[in-house]
Amino acid sequence: MAQSRTTEHCVQMPAHGAGQGKTAAPTPEKQLNCFVRCIALIERLGNALGTLAFTWATVVLLGGYPTALSSKDFRYATAIVSLEAARMFSRNNRLDYQLLFRTRGAVRPLGWNGLTVIVPAAIIRIVLASLRLGSHSYYGDDGHLDKRNPGDKTNLVPSLNIFYGMVLGQGALYIAACMLDIFSFIPQRSLARQGGYADDDRLLRKISGQALTMLAMDSVNNCLTMLRETGYVFIKELTSIIRVDRYRCVAASLLRSMCLHAQQELEESDQRELSYALREVLERTLIADGAELEIFIGLSSQICKVIPEDLAKELEDSHIKQRFVMRLVDVLNSYTEPSPHCPGIRRVILEQAINMMEHDSRYTNCFIDRHMAEALSMVEETVSEAENYSLFLGDVGLMEAREPLSSLMARAKQLLAVR
Structure with a gap:
């Protein structure tokens, strides 16, 4: 049974009038x-x-x-x-x-x-x-039924x-x-009144975006339907919204699900939009922390699977390849134990490293130089069952990942062993 609750898909809005030093009521x-x-x-x-x-x-x-x-x-x-x-x-x-x-x-x-x-x-x-x-x-x-001869x-x-x-x-x-x-x-109007929002349409977009994020999780059918129902402009809209602070995490979560579950349906124009958003995604990965960092590493990992050449080019052109690899290893080292606030962060880091090394063996040397193997050994000693789930209800894991964390670690170790 999972022991922690994820905050990956929570709506983050400012709470006003909260008392200091007191047990806060539900926001x-x-x-x-x-x-x-x-x-x-x-x-x-x-x-x-x-x-x-x-x-x-x-x-x-x-x-x-x-x-x-x-x-x-x-x-x-x-x-x-x-x-x-x-x-x-x-x-x-x-x-x-x-x-x-x-x-x-x-x-x-x-x-x-x-x-x-x-x-x-x-x-x-x-x-x-x-x-x-x-x-x-x-x-x-x-x-009635003849019990002595029930037949078929x-x-x-x-x-x-x-x-x-x-x-x-x-x-x-x-x-x-x-x-x-x-x-x-x-609840929409209550939140608008208590949270200081006057623009109901803006609030509705955020609320609905979170609901769509929930429905897109681990659902190929839902992701494909969202693409088709929007006339295949969904990716373009999300890559635009990802630059808006208040919608950034919701848009990134949806983009991750689209890349993961609807990759075969993504058209050339969708891939171009993902490529245009790459710099923003990588920059957020370098400066974000906590649940937001987990979301953006997860997104960059899936973009790496859809357009690996574009990711490699962006890392080279921006001169951040070494910095990006070091960031992944440093974050992994900083989470010596699973985090109750972002239980999937170690998983998405491993997925990102695996995708990069499978695409280009030169990344393997980069991770070796940054002592990725030692970081993996630390993770292996502190694996939690909660890290195998992506959705929680209280302390109970509801949506289990397709590949356990132990399997990801084995794949990463195998890649690091081959120079």
Whole structure:
């Protein structure tokens, strides 16, 4: 179980009127962070239940009990499967992030047009599931099962209960998320009033950006949808926003997810925009600290995978190659133990070093000269389970990294051993 909580995706806004020397009450931005996280998690749970129900219906029910299902259950299951297939395939899983927010130029709430699509679909799920769970007559016209000769109806009742239960849960979660979306103006205006913000549109962009960051984490479908829904200008907008202080971390986090999960969809114009932003990214890496430093090292690492030649050229042209390598090693040495404020910083440093050394063996010598091997030995002695997660709920890790930190260390050591 992870032991610390990440702050990577928290909205950072100034808190006014905080007392000195007293236990501070929850700040407006922390309250809003909790609100955004709740909506994103509810939406993800709803999608997960929907996908599981779709699989259960096609494999267990329609595949395992094709002749045992009553005509009513067959019709209900088919209708629910068709409804879920429309969400998953016909619209390219667009609801994965449109349930909460839409991006087209600026980020804006889903609005009534979106709700009129999602709410009826959720109500249909709830009604269909409730009707069958309420009647509980799954054995057709006789209404009972001959226990001495169950035939192919063994476990039919629990299988249908599980299916309808998942559908009911999915519909309820979607309704809950939509209700939260409708009343999202309450914490937004509260934060605007308490935090001294008069520009609601500016505040909304920041709030929505954080929600999109949450939804882009470890989700290929969401990242691809964001690219397509914005007419493939999303990267250009993010590389522009990254220069604005108040949006910098949110934009960098989104860019990192785009490079990681939508690399194959990035066009030549997107790669040019990333190249233009490289100097800003590298400069922030050299001067930032804490959670912001973790975000920007993570971004530079992913840019290195997308356009490695451009990164190498920028390091050479700016005469900061040695300084950049030294910065990575120094930061790694400064974190002798995992940090509760940025538990992923040692991971992103290793990823950056690996990407650079795999692209050009000359970087290997640079890291050797800066005693990277000794730094790795220190990290190896203090590895924490929390460093294998990128999202936390309290002290519990929710989103596990695809590659454990121990594997990254082994790869880095292997590269350093080959000059």
